[in-house]
Amino acid sequence: MGEIKATNITWHEGHVTRDEREKLLRQKGATLWFTGLSGSGKSTIAFTLEHALVQRGHLAYVLDGDNIRHGLNKNLGFSAADREENIRRIGEVAKLFADCGIITMTSFISPYRKDRDTVRELHAAGKLTFIEIHVNTPIATCEQRDPKGLYKKARAGQLKNFTGIDDPYEAPLHPELIIDATGTSPQEATVLILQYLEEKELVRSY
């Protein structure tokens, strides 16, 4: 090994701890679980927050339909069992990201309390921070926005088991944060969540 250009390495046994990665990143890993109706504003808030965090030098990542439904969960449909498995896998991946020290955001309707609570327990078992953020924009507003035209399709009977129309949304009983995106802009929501993260000392204060 004498001629190899790799000096000053101190060799360690075993795994790098979460604490070591968090020191490197100067932040704490956590999962911010956004839940709410289609069109409630979850993704817009998550991506606005992601920008604000990265601008402050924090590593953040959003798991959403785009990178999950077409990838990890592309072999799942919309049956009850598949919807449960969808949230279970997202929860497991969020846990891995949080364990890596990343401020991880998930943006999925995740309508069932039981499924969300399972993910919460999963994080608790790993001593990882889980922050449930209920974006509780009223359905009338969501339906008026209807950014993907899904409510229209659901009302026309072209989409079955659509949350809020013919499938229930079970609101969180004890979410860490509630945001009504009717009266709160994504920027205002971002500031509220940043304040929360600062208070909990998950990110650096300014």
Next chain:
Amino acid sequence: MGEIKATNITWHEGHVTRDEREKLLRQKGATLWFTGLSGSGKSTIAFTLEHALVQRGHLAYVLDGDNIRHGLNKNLGFSAADREENIRRIGEVAKLFADCGIITMTSFISPYRKDRDTVRELHAAGKLTFIEIHVNTPIATCEQRDPKGLYKKARAGQLKNFTGIDDPYEAPLHPELIIDATGTSPQEATVLILQYLEEKELVRSY
């Protein structure tokens, strides 16, 4: 928003790019896919490398049996279909980690060429770096080590479809790196891989 302590945020639309996260981390996201027989030394090398990377200020993470088999893939068995799905999910998660800018290591036997090539293509489609590292320690050495007593069980017929005994290991045809852990210590292997990462400008040089 006037009284809220959150100044100096410039608001952005859309997603944070991989490039922005990589600048923040001062590294490039990549997947280092370790493949080889049970007992070949994959995990020991991966965790030794993880320490060396973190010591140099790089964010690295290892996906292995401990955090995957008991979590994301706990509902998979060892049938042909489940083994394929096991690798597929790991590949998708590695891709997400690499996209987040992390130097991601996976440590699984992953015996089938087709499954590994699928993961390689998945990364290529996302313009993500995929580095296949074949830890090609001879089976005689692996069996002599037998750290988990699995070869003994397989020889006794207590484990079926055990890679190298009664199930094939398909060696990579064009791996980026080959390491024979018989004659190469984990530290030496780490130095070789670090050199490779430096040459490819995925990490900072020293």
